[in-house]
Amino acid sequence: MAVRKKAKPAKGKAKTKAASKKVVALKSKKPAAKPAAKAKAGNGLPRPSSKPFGQAGKALEGVKILDFTHVQSGPTCTQLLAYMGADCIKVERPGVGDITRGQLRDVKGADSLYFTMLNANKRSITIDSKHPKGKDILNRLIKHCDVLVENFAPGALDRMGLTWEYIHKLNPRMIVASVKGFGPGPYEDCKVYENVAQCTGGAASTTGFREGPPVVTGAQIGDSGTGLHLAFGIVTALYQRNRTGRGQKVFAAMQDGVLNLARVKLRDQQRLAHGPLTEYSQYGEGVPFGSAVPRAGNDSGGGQPGWILKCKGWETDPDAYIYFITQAPVWEAICDLIGKPEWKTDPDYAKPPARLPRLKSIFATIEEWTMTKTKFEVMDLCNAVDIPVGPILSMKEIAEEKSLRDTGTVVEVDHPTRGKYLTVGNPVKMSDSVTEVKRSPLLGEHTDEILTKVLGYTAKEVEEIKGSGAITPPQKPEAAAA
Numbered sequence: 113m114a115v116r117k118k119a120k121p122a123k124g125k126a127k128t129k130a131a132s133k134k135v136v137a138l139k140s141k142k143p144a145a146k147p148a149a150k151a152k153a154g155n156g157l158p159r160p161s162s163k164p165f166g167q168a169g170k171a172l173e174g175v176k177i178l179d180f181t182h183v184q185s186g187p188t189c190t191q192l193l194a195y196m197g198a199d200c201i202k203v204e205r206p207g208v209g210d211i212t213r214g215q216l217r218d219v220k221g222a223d224s225l226y227f228t229m230l231n232a233n234k235r236s237i238t239i240d241s242k243h244p245k246g247k248d249i250l251n252r253l254i255k256h257c258d259v260l261v262e263n264f265a266p267g268a269l270d271r272m273g274l275t276w277e278y279i280h281k282l283n284p285r286m287i288v289a290s291v292k293g294f295g296p297g298p299y300e301d302c303k304v305y306e307n308v309a310q311c312t313g314g315a316a317s318t319t320g321f322r323e324g325p326p327v328v329t330g331a332q333i334g335d336s337g338t339g340l341h342l343a344f345g346i347v348t349a350l351y352q353r354n355r356t357g358r359g360q361k362v363f364a365a366m367q368d369g370v371l372n373l374a375r376v377k378l379r380d381q382q383r384l385a386h387g388p389l390t391e392y393s394q395y396g397e398g399v400p401f402g403s404a405v406p407r408a409g410n411d412s413g414g415g416q417p418g419w420i421l422k423c424k425g426w427e428t429d430p431d432a433y434i435y436f437i438t439q440a441p442v443w444e445a446i447c448d449l450i451g452k453p454e455w456k457t458d459p460d461y462a463k464p465p466a467r468l469p470r471l472k473s474i475f476a477t478i479e480e481w482t483m484t485k486t487k488f489e490v491m492d493l494c495n496a497v498d499i500p501v502g503p504i505l506s507m508k509e510i511a512e513e514k515s516l517r518d519t520g521t522v523v524e525v526d527h528p529t530r531g532k533y534l535t536v537g538n539p540v541k542m543s544d545s546v547t548e549v550k551r552s553p554l555l556g557e558h559t560d561e562i563l564t565k566v567l568g569y570t571a572k573e574v575e576e577i578k579g580s581g582a583i584t585p586p587q588k589p590e591a592a593a594a
Contacts, residue, residue, distance in 0.1 A: 170197020171545035175350065178257040179203060179234065182210045184306070184332065185291045185366065186263030187230040188339025193259075193346065194233035195538040195547045201253065201562060202231065202553065206238040207585025209555040222530035223552065229535040231552035232525070237563075238556035238583050241272055245582035250274070252567045254282045258359075259346055263291040266301045276361060287349045289362040291338055304366050309334025313370025318377045320407040322394060327407075338369035376413045380405045391415050396468045412437055417471050420504065421479040423487040431506040434487045436478055437499070438471075440464050445497040450481040523549045559583055 161168040175198040179190045187210070194200040204210055212226040240246040254260065260279065262269055269275070269290075279286050293304025294312070310316045310328045320327035331337075345362040353359060371378070380389055384405060388395050392408050395401075412418030418437040426432040438446060443462075447455040455461035460470065467474060482490050487503035494501045505513075511534055516522040523537040528551075538547035563569040563577070577583055 165544045166546040168544055171542060172196040172198040172347075172350075175199070175259065176257040177201065178253050178260040180260065180262035180264065180269070181291075182263065183212055184226075184230060184335035185339045185342075186261055187212075188336040189289070189291070189342040189346070190234065190261050191230055191232055192340070192343045192538070192540075195549070196540075196542075196545060198259075200234040201257070201558075201566070202234045202236045203241075203250075203253070204236055204238050204555060206240055206556065206583055209236070209238070213555065219530045222527070223554070225533060228525070228527060228530070228533060228552040232535060233548075233550045234553055235558035235562060236553035236556055237559045238585075240582050243580065243582040245577050245580045247273075249563070249567065249577070249582065251282060254279055254286060256566060257283075258285065258350065259287045259289060261289045261342070261346070265303055266292055280359065283359070285353060285357065285359050287346060287353065287359040287362060289342055289346050289349075289364075291342055291364050291366065293366050295363070295365040295368060299367075304334070306332055306334040309338070309366035309370050312367045313374060314377060315370050315374045318374065318405050318407055321409045322399070322407050324407070333373050334366045334370050337373055338364050338366045341369045341372065377405050380413075390465075390468055391417060393417070393419075393471055396471045398469075410435070416440065416500075417467070419471075419475045421475060421482045423482050423490060423503075424485050426483070431504045431509070432487060433504040434482060434490050435502040435504070436475070436482065436490075436494075437501065438467070438474065438478075439500055442497065442499050446478070446499055449493060449497065449499070450478055452477065520547060520549070525549060525551045527551050528554070556583070 172193060175193070177190055177193055177198045177200040179186075179200050179202040181187050181190055181202075190200050190202070202210075210227055210231070212230070213223045215224055215226050217224040237249075239249050241250060254274075260274075276288060279288055292300070293302055293309065294300045299312075304312070307316075307328045310319075310333060311326070313334065315333060316326040316328050319329055342362065342364040345364060349360055349362050381404065383389060384401060384403075388401050389405075391411065392401075392406070393411050394406065394408070410418065410420045416437050416439045418435060420433050421436050423432045423434050443464075444456045447453050447461075460466055461474070485493070491501055491503050510516060511522060513522070517524075519541070520537040521539065523535055524532055525535055526532050535549065537549050541547075560574060563574050563583075564571070569577070581587075
């Protein structure tokens with residue numbers, strides 16, 4: 113059979129056809145998949161890491177914090193973020209630094225515990241924000257960082273020229289987080305400190321004994337409590353930024369933070385409109401309630417009557433006490449333990465409503481039993497039968513408690529100028545983001561490192577900056593010759 117030859121196309125058409133084939137071939141070639149793409153699961157999220165738990169990096173690794181905070185509320189927030197792996201760059205005034213470096217100083221020439229215990233895991237850079245070169249450094253830091261945190265007096269950041277509009281023009285992804293005393297209202301321009309926040313947030317009016325004045329608590333619920341709230345807000349804003357691509361303002365008022373922690377008292381204020389608060393000891397004593405939630409001494413706030421009772425050694429040990437709750441489900445166990453089995457069937461004691469008018473004498477009877485044992489013996493005996501109690505632990509006992517050292521709640525840190533000291537570690541424990549507590553930075557310790565390795569200044573530029581006075585303390589005038 114004869115083979116029919118195909119006619120050759122014209123030269124112009126041949127070239128065109130060949131070129132089109134070449135284009136199609138080029139288009140069909142897809143670039144090789146990036147390694148990262150292989151790590152994605154079907155739902156678009158990363159596949160579970162194959163690294164052992166605790167070795168897959170920190171939770172906030174890669175997040176960069178510009179820390180303009182000082183004293184306690186702001187540093188509490190940024191230290192928590194640093195514990196979680198954020199790179200926290202603390203900006204301080206040359207030659208001065210955070211005012212707490214020198215407050216309540218116990219070791220001459222060394223940073224105070226007030227400072228060291230609130231600024232672990234951070235880097236320090238000194239900058240004169242009013243100097244032109246200092247302003248340039250700040251601008252670079254704003255462009256570099258993810259979050260700016262500040263707790264200056266109201267309006268201070270704006271007076272520095274760092275308004276929300278200015279910051280967001282430089283870095284639209286920047287989250288600006290602030291702690292202030294009050295939110296918008298008649299007091300928003302007022303400065304606030306710890307005890308002021310406790311008083312204005314409702315905590316002090318409900319703390320103390322009925323016959324005495326309002327009392328503030330030793331827990332720093334105003335400063336550190338608000339810092340905790342702000343840290344939560346920042347992490348939430350970072351999560352939202354993954355979706356929106358833009359930063360936002362995060363604001364935490366100390367009055368609001370204290371009120372949030374005292375919310376059960378706001379609950380009781382509303383209940384009071386419908387009758388007396390029966391779990392308060394004054395109800396059982398026949399003392400009428402006023403128009404506001406009263407101070408209730410050591411009454412439990414959870415609806416179960418509780419009180420602080422003396423234990424063995426109370427005469428010489430101011431902390432030989434235990435908090436004892438007469439929880440209804442374990443009432444029979446309480447009766448057996450304290451040697452009052454007849455109370456289990458006595459109509460004056462068997463049911464909670466019958467016990468309310470007798471709480472004072474009931475706790476007095478229980479105290480007769482607790483005074484025969486140490487607070488730890490009481491705790492062991494009660495916990496064996498599920499009676500909720502809590503020994504009053506002194507700060508000395510907490511500092512020496514082995515279990516708190518083992519969990520990293522209390523940490524010993526070595527410091528180059530003050531030696532070893534104790535600090536509170538990360539209160540939040542995560543199985544895949546293990547916290548390593550590092551000492552607080554010396555004033556300006558990381559200035560050169562941040563300028564060169566973070567912001568990209570050359571060695572020559574750094575020397576020029578140093579010579580300009582933008583990162584160094586002002587020279588003191590020499591004394592006139594005699």
